[in-house]
Amino acid sequence: MLYSPNPPPLGRILHLYNSTSRKRSWGSSGQRFHLNTMEFSRERRLKARLAGDRRGDLYPHSLQFYLQPPTENISLAEFENFAIDRLKLLKLVENLGVSYVKGSEEYKSKLGHELRKLKFPYRVLAEDDYDARRKDHISHFILRLAYCQSEDLRRWFIQQEIDLFRYRFNELTDVLVQKFLKYVNLSYEAISEEVKEKLSVQLLNSTPGLSGAKVEELVFYKVPLPDAMDLFRVRRVYLLNGIAYVPHTDIIAIVLNNYRIKLSKALALTARSLPAVQSDERLQPLLNHLSHSYIGPDYSIQKNTGKISLELIDALSVKSFPLCMRQLHKALRDNHHLRHGGRIQYGLFLKGIGLTLEQALQFWKSEFIKGKVDADKFDKGYAYSIRHSYGKEGKRTDYTPFSCMKIILSNPPSQGDYHGCPFRHSDPELLKQKLQSYKIPPTGITQILELVKGMHYQLACQKYFQLTHDVDDIGFSLNHPNQYFAESQKLLSGGREVKKETSEPESSQQKLSNQKSTNSSSILTSSNTDADIELEGLDAYFTED
Structure with missing residues (x-):
């Protein structure tokens, strides 16, 4: 995701074309905006539409580490709507994380409902709707651009994305976990029943909270020691010949740590491209508003005007x-x-x-x-x-x-x-x-x-x-x-x-x-762009101390 005037073969450059459905122009179809290693090319989008059921190859899974940037065209209207909906979702994740115990039935129910309402994938790694997977993929990369701009923004974005990932991962069955690990190139092999039976005593004694019955029921993964150091330090894992035998209940910690490292590095690299993004006066205001604004009443017109003495x-x-x-x-x-x-x-x-x-x-x-x-x-x-x-x-x-x-x-x-x-x-x-x-x-x-x-x-x-x-x-x-x-x-x-x-x-x-939050979907998003830009003019009138 490092910006370069001559992007590497795997890199892509974001290309926004003029949307005829919008009054505001963001450039002609031939104009390119160098923002990130994302490219939304018109030709790719048309090919995807013509490919019929092959379009699913662009977004094969709904649970991912977002390693490959999107490679299709997107209108400004979609750009804004996708970003706003993901901000709503991440803000809800934040609110639910404090209002409910993470992983509780009420937490999962409310978050699942919001995923369905906002049309994001909720049946992870299953045959989800293509449009939902596409929206999830593109919106994540858009918010990377908006939330890479400061340490506070990056920290907030990482935490909410991690919590969202945890919810989705915990919805996976054992079979789908193995499928996912293979998809993201985490070669954590599930041990066979024979090996598990042979090591049952060691697994039971080395993994707190397990009983004999749980050892039989759980899937254990062979994980290289460097990846399982956090579990090893607190004596929560059986170690043999440099390999940690991690139960399904703990594999999420290792996967999350791997995802956090990748996402943190990706945001840092994205931040390096900010000078190129900020040089485009049409695009930078939108990205700023995505991280600074919210959805809701602007309170510019009040019914009680003049009624407060x-x-x-x-x-x-x-x-x-x-x-x-x-x-x-x-x-x-x-x-x-x-x-x-x-x-x-x-x-x-x-x-x-x-x-x-x-x-x-x-x-x-x-x-x-x-x-x-x-x-x-x-x-x-x-x-x-x-x-x-x-x-x-x-x-x-x-x-x-x-x-x-x-x-x-x-x-x-x-x-x-x-x-x-x-x-x-x-x-x-x-x-x-x-x-x-x-x-x-x-x-x-x-x-x-x-x-x-x-x-x-x-x-x-x-x-x-x-x-x-x-x-x-x-x-x-x-x-x-x-x-x-x-x-x-x-x-x-x-x-x-x-x-x-x-x-x-x-x-x-x-x-x-x-705590029970009954209206958690009132959250951050984009506000009136022109008014906020002109606010700089207002600030000039307030400079006298």
């Missing part, structure tokens, strides 16, 4: 603001000023909850003149930028509030800033102190910090919502600060039923395992 904001900040906005509001009240990053993030949030332009001007001016900014300086230096954010100046773009992913992944705060995501950008000890000052119970703080440690920042915010609203099931998957506010107001006004546990769980892990 300025006198209520202090009380609302305590009851219904997410921690990021509560932090910004407190900093503004304490310092009578926010630097430009905070003004953008908080100003658009207030716009999203219903403040009119006139209210916004009054709110910011009344606060700033309490500090070092007099009324004349505010009118000359700040009022224009507020009108601009409401689409009344400049390009007259109606800017939308920032989603969680945009706050987490872009414009990190520096010293003196208060914007960003507290769960992502705060020191854990300072975050702990802040939560304590907000009267979050110790067990709740522990749960939040565990989620932060696992880089589940939005799930940590969901836990904060649960604890501040005294509910067990929030009933939604949190992806936007304005969504947090809207759901809080709905709950506090009696707009939906409150579900609570009858007793407090014994531990954080038990609590996380028993």
